[in-house]
Amino acid sequence: MKNRYIANISYDGTNYYGWQVQSKHRTVQGEIQRVLTEITGQTAIVHGSGRTDAKVHAKGQVAHFDLAGNMRLDKLQTGLNALLDPDIRVNSIKQARSDFHARKSAVRKEYRYFIWNDRILMPFLRDYRTHILDRLDEVTMAKAARRLIGRHDFAAFSANPNREIEGTVRELYRLDVRRYGREIRIIAQGNGFLYKMVRSLAGFLIQVGIGKLGPADGPMILDTKTRTAVVPTAHPQGLFLWKVFY
Numbered sequence: 001m002k003n004r005y006i007a008n009i010s011y012d013g014t015n016y017y018g019w020q021v022q023s024k025h026r027t028v029q030g031e032i033q034r035v036l037t038e039i040t041g042q043t044a045i046v047h048g049s050g051r052t053d054a055k056v057h058a059k060g061q062v063a064h065f066d067l068a069g070n071m072r073l074d075k076l077q078t079g080l081n082a083l084l085d086p087d088i089r090v091n092s093i094k095q096a097r098s099d100f101h102a103r104k105s106a107v108r109k110e111y112r113y114f115i116w117n118d119r120i121l122m123p124f125l126r127d128y129r130t131h132i133l134d135r136l137d138e139v140t141m142a143k144a145a146r147r148l149i150g151r152h153d154f155a156a157f158s159a160n161p162n163r164e165i166e167g168t169v170r171e172l173y174r175l176d177v178r179r180y181g182r183e184i185r186i187i188a189q190g191n192g193f194l195y196k197m198v199r200s201l202a203g204f205l206i207q208v209g210i211g212k213l214g215p216a217d218g219p220m221i222l223d224t225k226t227r228t229a230v231v232p233t234a235h236p237q238g239l240f241l242w243k244v245f246y
Contacts, residue, residue, distance in 0.1 A: 002066040006096040012087040058241040108245035113186040113202040114238040130238035136209030138179040144208040144215035145175040155225040158194035203232035
């Protein structure tokens with residue numbers, strides 16, 4: 001009989017081709033599964049709360065996996081962190097109910113997108129901030145963001161809406177834009193996100209910030225239900241999966 005475990009995981013996605021296992025590329029899921037097998041001798045699939053793309057980071061990814069036998073969770077956590085590269089850390093492991101599912105049981109997710117809005121980006125931030133030289137109008141960006149909150153068909157903000165098996169309607173509970181000196185943070189909370197949706201929202205808001213689009217364009221773009229070049233996909237480096245709610 002197998003027991004189900006839930007893990008909270010942080011990672012720097014710079015050197016990975018995203019979360020999901022790929023046959024020819026190094027991924028976060030693949031590395032954790034490899035080390036789990038090395039420690040336990042068992043083959044386990046690590047189910048994440050959602051996929052992250054190449055070079056996208058996570059502060060609070062949540063995953064579950066099943067293992068036979070009774071595990072000393074402190075030793076399992078220590079062993080994983082000892083064998084994983086230091087750009088992946090298992091923050092906690094605990095036993096979960098057998099019907100818990102990291103993705104299906106989630107009720108809300110929070111992503112944060114970080115923009116460095118200055119002439120020069122410090123080299124040690126280049127993997128964690130999107131660099132925008134033009135002065136961004138964060139007040140207008142915030143107005144545009146508020147008009148996208150609610151339950152909508154976000155097909156126009158998905159990089160490939162035809163891939164969405166569960167449809168393209170999602171509910172955004174929160175979309176904030178705030179400036180902290182030279183840094184602008186976009187905080188998005190929703191009941192789920194489409195493929196590259198957060199990066200598309202960030203790309204749209206950046207266009208608003210530099211004056212190429214306005215707050216009223218958001219609802220009009222939603223109504224088209226069609227992805228066009230009007231909504232660019234922002235760079236991955238500024239994106240973090242921040243927290244998953246259950």
